[in-house]
Amino acid sequence: MSTSLVLLHSPLSTAAQWGGLPGELRALGAHVTVPEITDDDRPPYAARYIARASLEIAANAPGGPLLLAAAGAAGPLLPGIGAAQRAARRPIAGYLLIDALLPQPGTVTREDLHAAQAAPAGPAGRIPEHGTGAPPRRRPPDFSTEPLPSVADWPDAPCGYLATCDSGTRGAHLASLRGWPAGHAPGATGTALARALLDLAARL
DSSP states (O other): OEEEEEEEEOOTOOOGGGGHHHHHHHHTTTTEOOOOOOOOSSSHHHHHHHHHHHHHHHHHHOSSOOEEEEGGGGGHHHHHHHHHHHHTTEEEEEEESOOOOOSBBBBBBBBHHHHHHOOOTTTOOOOOOOOSSSOOOOOTSSTTBOOOOOBBOOOOOOEEEEEEEETHHHHHHHHHHTOOEEOOOOOHHHHHHHHHHHHHTTTT
C-alpha cells in the first residue's frame, strides 16, 4: 500500500501557501492530501488546528500510511496530529518539516521556539510563499504566547528536514544533530521543490 503525503500549511495561513507544489507532487506520482485549516484563529489555537487537520485528513480518506509534512509553525503540532491519526488507526510512515519549527519537550510557546530556533538571517518557521503570495490571516495577540501541547516520546516515526531558505534555519541544524536526514534546496520552486521533498522522503 502506497504512502499518502499530507501537506500541512502553517497556522493562520491557508493551503494557498503551497502554491503549485501539490500539483507538481501529483505529477511525479505522489498521492497528496492538502488540508485547509481556517478556524484556528481563536483559542485554543493549537488544539483547533490539530482537530481540524485531523478532520480534513479523515474526510480525504487517504489510503496507506501517512507521511505528514509541516510548514513553519505547524511543525510543533506534528506530535498531536500524529497521535490523532494513530488513535484513528491511520499509521504514520514519517514526518517531514519544511522550514519549520521543531517540536520540543515540555510546555513551550511559539515565542519560545522562535527564540531558540531562529536563524541569524531572520525568524524560523515561515516557508517562503510558493503560491499566490496571499497574506497570512490576522495574528491574535496571544497566539505566540499560547502554551503548546506537551510533547513526550516523539518522534514515533522517522523524521526529515527540508530547508528552502538561502540561509537555512537553525531547525535544519538541530535536525542534523538528531541524526535526521536533511535537505537544502534554497529558493526551490515547482518541480525542483517537489523533487527535493520526495528525495528527502525516500531517505527516511
